[in-house]
Amino acid sequence: MKLRHTSVLMAPALAALLAMTPAAQAAEFKFAGPLDAYTLDPHAISNTLVFAVLRNVYEPLVTRGKDLSIQPVLATEWKQVDDTTWEFKLRKGVKYSNGNAFNADDVVFSFERAKKGGMKSHLSEVTAIEKVDDYTVRLKTKSIDPILPKQIVNWFMMDSDWAKENGAVEPGQADNSTESYANRNAVGTGPYVISARDPGVKTVFTANKDWWGKMDGNVDKATFYVIANPSTRVSALLTGEVDMIDGVPPQDASRIEKADGLRIEATSDLRTVYLQPDVARDTLIHGGGVEGNPFKNPKVREAMKLAIDTKAIQKRVMRGYSTPVGLPIANEVEGSTPELNAPNKPDLAKAKELMKEAGYDSGFDVTLDCTNDRFMNDEATCLAVGSFLSQIGIRVTPRAQATARWAQQINPPGYDTSFAMLSYSPYTYDAHQFLATIATTRDPKSGRGAFNIGGYSDPELDRLTTEIGAERDQQKRSKLLEEALTILKKSNTSIPIHQLQILWGVRDGVDVVQQADLSYPLAWFTVSK
C-alpha cells in the first residue's frame, strides 16, 4: 500500500524530470568584470556598461547583430515615410517578464521617459512620437535624419503599467530627491531577468522562459561578479571560479594563453585613442620655452604625427592588443575607409626637418593631459607618446590623472589644456557623430563641437558636417564623409594613436560573442562543459 502510494507520487515527478531533460543541457555561466553597471534604470544615464548589462533584460526597437548590421528586435520593420518622419511596425505577441503585453503605448511612454533621463542625447534628433495604432509608431525628427535607427539602438522599452504601479515614471536623477524604483528593479522583454543583485558586487541573470526570441546559446543562469583588481580577476579565472573575465591586462594575456584550458578572446573596441593639441589659443597655457603657440603651425602637427610610432606602441605598450589607426575613428565606423584609416608611417628624419622648417628646431615644453584609469594602459601610452615627441625636441611632461579630475580640467567650458590624450566611441557607429561633437567649430548654443578640446575650426568641415547630417542618399553621404574625413586627416588636429581592443580571458568549453560596443550578449554564449 505504502509502496503504491510512493509510485503514484513518483510518476508526475518522473514525467517532470523527463520533460526537463533538454533543459539539462542548459548551463550556468559565471563571469567577472572591473566595473558594475551604475544603475538598472535604462533611461537614467548614457553609459556603455549600463547598456552592456541591460541589453540582456531590456530590448530596443532595433539593435546591432553579430555582423554589426541593424537588426529588428521589438520593431519588425521601419521606413522613412517622409523627410522628417520614421515609422516603426512593432512586434506582436511580446510579453514583459511580469506578463504584461508590449505595445505602442510602451514605446510612447519609453520615449517620454528617456527624454527626461541621462540618455536623452540619443533621442536629441527626435522631437515627437505619435502612436498610429497599437503596433505602429511614428518618430518625428528635428531635421532630415537618415541614420535614426542607428541612433536608437540603446533606447530600451519599458512597461508603462509596471512603471506607473511602482512610481518609476520618472527616470532616476542624480539630484538629492528620491531613488527611482527602476534603479534596482528591472522588468523587460529581453532574454533574461535579473533574479538577484547586490550593486557593486554581483548580479544574477536567469533565463526568461517566456522570451519571444530564440536563444542562440544555452546559458540559463549567469552571474556577473565585480572584481576591480585586475590581478584578482585573472586569479579568479585561473582557479576556475569564473568562466570568463573582462578587462584582461595585456601584460597578463600571455599568462592566460599559457595556462591549460584557458584562452584570450580579443576583438576591436570602437573606442579610439587620439591626441588633440590646442590650436585655438595664441599661447601655450601649459608649456613654455617658446613664443606663441607652435601647435598653430601645421608643420609642427605633421611632425608630431610622423614622430609617433603607433606600431611600436602597439607592440611594446599594448602587447599587440590594439589596432593602430590613421583616423581618430575606428575601422568599423561608417565613413572609415581602408586608405584613410591606414596607420601613419613614422618618419623621424622628415619630422625633424619639418620642425626645423617651422622654426622650432630648439623645441618647446608642453604638458600632455592624460587619464590613468579610463582605458587599458592609458598612462603607459601617454608616457610613450612623450618619449616619441622628445625625439623632435618637444619636451612633453605627461600629467596622468584620474578621469574625474582630468575631465574637470579639460572639458567645457574651460578647455584648460594645451595638449590632451582623448578617446571616443561613437555609439551610432557613424563618423558623423565624431564630426558633429568633436571636429566642428565649438558652438555653445547648439552644443556642436562641445568636445572639440583642441578648438580646431574649419568652415569647410562645418559645412560638410551639416550636409552629411541631412543627406539621405547613401552613396552621396559616403562621398561627403570621405571628403570631410580627408580634411580632418590633413589638418592633423587630431593625431590618431590606436583603436583599443576588448580583451577577455575565457575558459575552454565556453563560446562567447564579443561586440565592439563592449556588451555581454549572454543569449549568444554557449557553455558545453
Place this chain on the structure above:
Amino acid sequence: MIIYTVGRILQTLLVLLVISFIAFLLVATLGDPLGILLPPEASLAERQELILRLGLDQPMLGRFLHFLWGMLHGDFGLSYRTQQGVGAMIAARLPATIELAFVSLLVTLFVGVPLGIVCGVKPNSVVSRGVMLVSIAGITLPNFVVGVLLIAIFSVQLGWFPSFGRGHTVDLGGWTTGLLTVSGWQAIILPAITLAAFQVTFVIRMLRTQLLEVGQSEHIRFARARGLSERTVWFSYAMRNALLPTITMLALQLGNVIAFSVVTEGVFAWPGLGSLFLQSVQSADIPVIAIYLIFVGAVFMIINLFVELSYPLLDPRLRKGRA
C-alpha cells in the same frame, strides 16, 4: 567623573564637526562628477541643467550647511553614481567590513599574543629569533603584496580558498553574515590574514618590548625573590602589566582595521566599505566619499572616546586625580 565624561563627549562632537567640514572641502575639490555622469555628446544646456540640479553652482558654505542639515535629519543624500541612498549603501556594506575586522582581530589575538609572549619571555631562543625575523616581513611588505601572494599560493596553486568575494551569505534581518556558512569562512580567511599581517607583527613586537621591560622591574625581581615559579611570575605578575598597553593599542588598531581595509578589500573584491570607497573615488561620487570619510572619523572618535573613558576605570590613580 561625570564632568570628565561630558567634556570628552563634547570634544568628540566638536572634532566630528571639523572632520565633516574637512571631508566636505576635500571632496568638493576632488573632481568633476559631470565628466562621469554626462555622455561626451551632451550639450552645454544639459550640463547647465545638471549643475543646477546637483546644486554645484551654490557657494561652498551653503552647500556644506545644507549637507549638514540633511545629515542631522538622517538624510545622507543620494549617490551620484548609483542614485541610491548613501546611508543604505553604507549600511549594506558595513557587515562585510566589520566581520573582516573581527576575524582579523581574532587572528591577531590567537597568533600575535602567544608569539609575543614567547619572544618576550625567551628573547634569545631560536624560536624568538625566527619569529622576529619573519615579523620584519609583516611590517615591511605592503598589504596588497601580501594579498596577491596569498591568492597566488592558496587560491591559484593549492586551490584551498576562493580568490575573491564573500562566499554564501545569510541575511539576519538586515545584517548579512558570511560567518554561518562554510564558503563564507573559506572566503574570509585569506583577506583576514592579509589584514592581520601588520597587526600580528605589531602585537608581537609590542608585547615583547613590554615583557622585556617588565621583566627587569622591581616587583618581578621581588616576586622571584619570594621563590615563586617562573610560570607564576610571568603569567600572574608580568603579563598584567604588559597586557594593558597592548590591549589599548589593539582597540585603537581596530579603528585602523575598519578604516583602512580599503587596500585588502580591493585586492580580494571583498564587498565592504573599502571597495565601496574605491568605486566611489574612481567616479568622483562626492556624497558617498564625504559620508564615508565622516563615518570613518566617527569610528575613530568613538573608539578613542571609549578608550579614554575606560582609563579611569582601569587606573585608580586617574580616578583620584580628576575627582
